Amino acid sequence: MIQKQEIDLAIELLNKGQFSQAVDVLNSIKTKDIHILRKILYLKALSFDSLKKYDQAIKNYYNLIDIDKLNLPSHFNLGNIFLKIEQIDKAELFFKRCLAIDKNFEPALVNLTSIYLKQKRFKENIDLLKNDLYQNQTLNFNKLISFLETKNHIEFLQFYRKINNNFDLSENEKSKFLNLIGIYFKNFSKHKAAALYFKKSLKYEFNHLTNNNYLSCKILLDLENNLTKKEKNITTSLPISNKVQYLKKSKKIRMGFISSDFREHAVNYQLFDFFSLLAKDDKFILDFFYNYHTNDHLTNKLKSQIKNWSNIFFQNDEDIFQNIKDKQLDFLIDLNGLSDGNRNAIFDNKPAPCLINWCGWLTSTFNKNFDYILGDSFVFSGSQKDDYFENALSMPRIWSTLSKSLIKNKPNKIKNIKNEKSVFICPQRYDKINEEVILCWKDIVNSDSTKELYLSNNCYADPFILQKILKKFKYYDCNINKIKFFYNNDRFRSLEIYKKADIALDTFPYSGGTTTFELLYLNIPVVTLKGNHFISNTSYSLNMNLKLDHCVANSASDYTSKSIELSKNPKLYLDVQNQIIKKIHKDDFFSSSYFYKDFVSLFL
Numbered sequence: 001m002i003q004k005q006e007i008d009l010a011i012e013l014l015n016k017g018q019f020s021q022a023v024d025v026l027n028s029i030k031t032k033d034i035h036i037l038r039k040i041l042y043l044k045a046l047s048f049d050s051l052k053k054y055d056q057a058i059k060n061y062y063n064l065i066d067i068d069k070l071n072l073p074s075h076f077n078l079g080n081i082f083l084k085i086e087q088i089d090k091a092e093l094f095f096k097r098c099l100a101i102d103k104n105f106e107p108a109l110v111n112l113t114s115i116y117l118k119q120k121r122f123k124e125n126i127d128l129l130k131n132d133l134y135q136n137q138t139l140n141f142n143k144l145i146s147f148l149e150t151k152n153h154i155e156f157l158q159f160y161r162k163i164n165n166n167f168d169l170s171e172n173e174k175s176k177f178l179n180l181i182g183i184y185f186k187n188f189s190k191h192k193a194a195a196l197y198f199k200k201s202l203k204y205e206f207n208h209l210t211n212n213n214y215l216s217c218k219i220l221l222d223l224e225n226n227l228t229k230k231e232k233n234i235t236t237s238l239p240i241s242n243k244v245q246y247l248k249k250s251k252k253i254r255m256g257f258i259s260s261d262f263r264e265h266a267v268n269y270q271l272f273d274f275f276s277l278l279a280k281d282d283k284f285i286l287d288f289f290y291n292y293h294t295n296d297h298l299t300n301k302l303k304s305q306i307k308n309w310s311n312i313f314f315q316n317d318e319d320i321f322q323n324i325k326d327k328q329l330d331f332l333i334d335l336n337g338l339s340d341g342n343r344n345a346i347f348d349n350k351p352a353p354c355l356i357n358w359c360g361w362l363t364s365t366f367n368k369n370f371d372y373i374l375g376d377s378f379v380f381s382g383s384q385k386d387d388y389f390e391n392a393l394s395m396p397r398i399w400s401t402l403s404k405s406l407i408k409n410k411p412n413k414i415k416n417i418k419n420e421k422s423v424f425i426c427p428q429r430y431d432k433i434n435e436e437v438i439l440c441w442k443d444i445v446n447s448d449s450t451k452e453l454y455l456s457n458n459c460y461a462d463p464f465i466l467q468k469i470l471k472k473f474k475y476y477d478c479n480i481n482k483i484k485f486f487y488n489n490d491r492f493r494s495l496e497i498y499k500k501a502d503i504a505l506d507t508f509p510y511s512g513g514t515t516t517f518e519l520l521y522l523n524i525p526v527v528t529l530k531g532n533h534f535i536s537n538t539s540y541s542l543n544m545n546l547k548l549d550h551c552v553a554n555s556a557s558d559y560t561s562k563s564i565e566l567s568k569n570p571k572l573y574l575d576v577q578n579q580i581i582k583k584i585h586k587d588d589f590f591s592s593s594y595f596y597k598d599f600v601s602l603f604l
Helices: 002-016 019-027 033-051 054-067 070-086 090-102 106-117 124-128 136-151 153-166 171-187 190-205 209-234 240-246 266-279 295-301 317-327 437-447 464-477 490-496 514-521 538-545 556-568 570-586 592-603
Strands: 255-260 284-290 308-311 332-333 355-357 372-376 391-395 422-426 450-456 481-485 504-505 526-529
Touching: 002 019, 002 033, 002 355, 019 033, 019 450, 033 070, 033 153, 054 070, 070 106, 090 106, 106 124, 124 136, 136 171, 153 171, 153 391, 171 190, 190 538, 209 490, 209 556, 255 317, 255 570, 266 284, 266 514, 266 592, 284 317, 295 538, 372 538, 391 592, 422 556, 437 464, 437 556, 450 490, 450 504, 464 481, 490 514, 504 556, 504 570, 514 526, 514 570, 526 556
Parallel strands: 255 284, 255 332, 284 308, 332 355, 355 372, 372 391, 422 450, 422 504, 450 481, 504 526
Antiparallel strands: none
16 A cells, blocks of 8 residues: 555656655655566656656666556667667667557557658568558558658659548648649659649648748749740741651550450440540550350440450460560459459560559459459458458549449439338349348348338349249348349349339449449438448449438448438438539539549559
8 A cells, every 4th residue: 555655656756856866755755566566667757757867778678568568658769769879770669569569559550650761671661561551640641751762753643642631630740741732743853833732732831841842843833934935936946857756755655455244244334434535545555355145236346446446255364465565555454353254364464564463353364464453442442462362452432333324314303201111122232142141131020110222233134033032031020021033134224123222232342333333323221331442342332423422331230220311311312312412413523534534643
């Protein structure tokens, strides 16, 4: 009891800044109790540290670590002391030990990444900062600097966009990040853009370094303008042959797309309008490699817009590889992945310097020759770097788009008065409807507020599949009288069936893709469960981009309760529908034109 009183007195003296007196009190305590001894050593170390008697502080921390090898505060404080006395190697060692004890201990991570930056160990810094985003903005800032210094320009811009999209930055943080973007543009001699960002940075916080950067950019910009005027005068007197050379355009980007789905297919339903816009852009030369044996009306329509079109279905892999290699592409984008119709053997070597996996296979290709998987910040949310063989490459808004020109069906009008009972729908294949999904749906189907559940997919034309899925519902005590099956080979008739429903239920862990785009375009809310992988987060991305928070669940029980609440609450349902109409039909969020601009900006 006396020892506790003395320790409390020492803590009180420490708080008052009376460090020498605290040490005297602590030295007077005699004990063999290991718990009390830990407290004494730690408090003495803190006192000596405050008195700048670093040798004594280090000695006490070492004694404490001998007793308690996993004492995190002691390791961290030792690291800080070695920083103060400029023994950087030892400081680094103790911060690393902190992370070995707790890999998420951000104070140690901040100090270690700062050491790496000062020593210009930028690649080590990137390896250290493995998380996609950090709550601590210093870590995000240091990671951004490392991308800039290692000339990882795509990663730099993508990471900046993620920070900008996911955080409400303080004025000081905004100033720092905007200043860094200014430096990025300055490095590329884009002085106009650099000056703009430096000027924005100064609005939030006056900084002499930023101000100097801004002024230097202004001087360079004025110089460039004067030079440009002189060059214009010079070129008027040049011979014609020299003029042509002087005005020659910079190299165009040569980009290839390979797929078996340039036809009536979900991938083409997303990208057809986008391809049409990209084909008209004179900054690109496009090559399409089509791996299917027949052409339908969509194939012919797309083919008429693409100058360099090859049907590779009847070619062997070696010839296809050589054909692509001869094109000297800058980028080759594979829209098949491991899905049906792929030609994966050609990627065993690299037919183009940059290979990208996108859209047709929403997970890793498991091929190390691929450089990127193209998505957005939401589909990669919760993912680990080890989940993909490819690097994650994010579009500024969303991972894909919808070709509205291919939809004849008019969207549902808003339901000002919702039906008392709701019709739910799921248009996914039966193999996505697993037991976990059915367990969630059971309470939804059996709810008094549910009229029916429509399962709409061509697979249900097979009576064996229909009976198999029905048997599963029956096994989990679902009211099978409320379940109706639809199948139709005509896309537009299928979309009319969608329009009869009030709410769509997404599957998990394999989420909807094109079907979610279509449902939302028809003004039907889609309830989805957030996952931790691209293939689980496609519908989540759409809902988050559209700011439909109520349609996103974080657990199975949350998924069920949100679906039932949306069904029972007419005001909530009306608010959700209004938000869908605002974002999709008024703000034109599903515009292929916007998506095309984002895509071009990213690749330029």
